Amino acid sequence: MKMYYEKDVDTEVLANKTVAVIGYGSQGKGQSQNMADSGLKVIVGLREGGSSWKIAKDDGMDVRTIEDASKAADIIHILLPDEIQADIYNKSIAPYVESGNTISFSHGYNIHFKYIKVPEDVNVTMIAPKGPGSMVRRTYLEGFGIPGLVAVEKDATGNALQVALAMGKACGLSKAGILETTFREETETDLFGEQAILCGGVTELINAGFSTLVEAGYQPEIAYFETCHELKLIVDLIYEKGFAGMWNDVSNTAEFGGFTRRERIINPDAKAEMKKILEEIQKGKFTKEWSLEAKTNMPMLNRLRELESEEKIEKVGSKLRKACGLEKKAKEKEEKVVVVNFNKTKK
Numbered sequence: 001m002k003m004y005y006e007k008d009v010d011t012e013v014l015a016n017k018t019v020a021v022i023g024y025g026s027q028g029k030g031q032s033q034n035m036a037d038s039g040l041k042v043i044v045g046l047r048e049g050g051s052s053w054k055i056a057k058d059d060g061m062d063v064r065t066i067e068d069a070s071k072a073a074d075i076i077h078i079l080l081p082d083e084i085q086a087d088i089y090n091k092s093i094a095p096y097v098e099s100g101n102t103i104s105f106s107h108g109y110n111i112h113f114k115y116i117k118v119p120e121d122v123n124v125t126m127i128a129p130k131g132p133g134s135m136v137r138r139t140y141l142e143g144f145g146i147p148g149l150v151a152v153e154k155d156a157t158g159n160a161l162q163v164a165l166a167m168g169k170a171c172g173l174s175k176a177g178i179l180e181t182t183f184r185e186e187t188e189t190d191l192f193g194e195q196a197i198l199c200g201g202v203t204e205l206i207n208a209g210f211s212t213l214v215e216a217g218y219q220p221e222i223a224y225f226e227t228c229h230e231l232k233l234i235v236d237l238i239y240e241k242g243f244a245g246m247w248n249d250v251s252n253t254a255e256f257g258g259f260t261r262r263e264r265i266i267n268p269d270a271k272a273e274m275k276k277i278l279e280e281i282q283k284g285k286f287t288k289e290w291s292l293e294a295k296t297n298m299p300m301l302n303r304l305r306e307l308e309s310e311e312k313i314e315k316v317g318s319k320l321r322k323a324c325g326l327e328k329k330a331k332e333k334e335e336k337v338v339v340v341n342f343n344k345t346k347k
């Protein structure tokens, strides 16, 4: 399918249109600020009394209730947690959706698994950054951006793709490129990626390496630097120059050892398990499990969060990141967010 870059996208289609971003969390904050800084008319829909309300206000955003924002919008971009989108949509958005509006997402989950049903005369689109919300904003301010995905589930107005692409360009995604996909493909690959590689697989790999060294009697600090801290530096090389670029930059010793031992770690059993995880996503097993968990106040997720915070690597890592000022630097990066369009820096 097609890749779209800056030159391929015209934001004129959004001239005089109002985009209501519902939610001001990881994605909502970054995307709203980027779109506002790109000159779009952005309003933010939130629940009054929630913590985001003040944050968005302090950032200079036009903040309204979800209902009022939905009423005023031509495009309603839903950036709420996936597990609550359907309830909020049915209660606070659907009553105000008008013919010719666009309902937009950054993950296909609720449309693909049919939790949200949109009227026939309304566009259903997705513009999904392939990265965390904080990086959507940070890379935009650095004059670049992260890649994105675009999909159209329903084109009621005849220009749904152009609307979604224009939002992507305003979010800063078309510099790195926006790949056309489908709601099914984005949903299944995103769930697979975050479970098997990006969030689940990588933390388990790191922790297994860390505890192997600590249990063998090495200092926890050296285990942390070796298996966690340095991983970013290695992945940065892969991000910039591919596997070959990384292998070229590391020592021959690391290259020989890495090539000859890696398949003993990520072995055929690991690959077979990845296929099973993908199948559970495709067949709806994961979404059933997650829906039940979300409906019952997330007992398992809360317990797993607790156990994770008690992991030795978290304690050792936090101590080291604090001691070298890394945690402070990361916080400053988050706070140094300038909402250029309103010529305001965060108070």
Ligand SMILES: NC(=O)C1=CN([C@@H]2O[C@H](COP(=O)(O)OP(=O)(O)OC[C@H]3O[C@@H](n4cnc5c(N)ncnc54)[C@H](OP(=O)(O)O)[C@@H]3O)[C@@H](O)[C@H]2O)C=CC1
Binding pocket: 023, 024, 025, 026, 027, 028, 046, 047, 049, 050, 051, 052, 053, 078, 079, 080, 081, 082, 084, 088, 105, 106, 107, 128, 129, 130, 131, 132, 133, 134
């Ligand atoms: N996180 C990421 O990096 C990525 C996320 N996505 C997708 O983007 C979408 C948004 O994800 P993300 O940004 O992580 O979401 P967050 O969990 O960060 O969303 C938090 C926002 O949702 C609001 N919210 C939470 N609960 C409720 C509620 N019950 N009623 C009203 N508002 C509520 C919060 O407001 P309050 O302060 O009032 O609680 C806050 O503004 C999802 O579809 C996700 O899959 C896509 C790519 C990457």
Ligand SMILES: CC(=O)[C@](C)(O)C(=O)O
Binding pocket: 129, 130, 131, 132, 133, 190, 194, 198, 199
């Ligand atoms: C950051 C991202 O792309 C994820 C992992 O898919 C998500 O947060 O859902």
Ligand SMILES: [Mg+2]
Binding pocket: 130, 131, 190, 193, 194
């Ligand atoms: Mg993702």
Ligand SMILES: [Mg+2]
Binding pocket: 107, 190, 191, 194
């Ligand atoms: Mg995801």
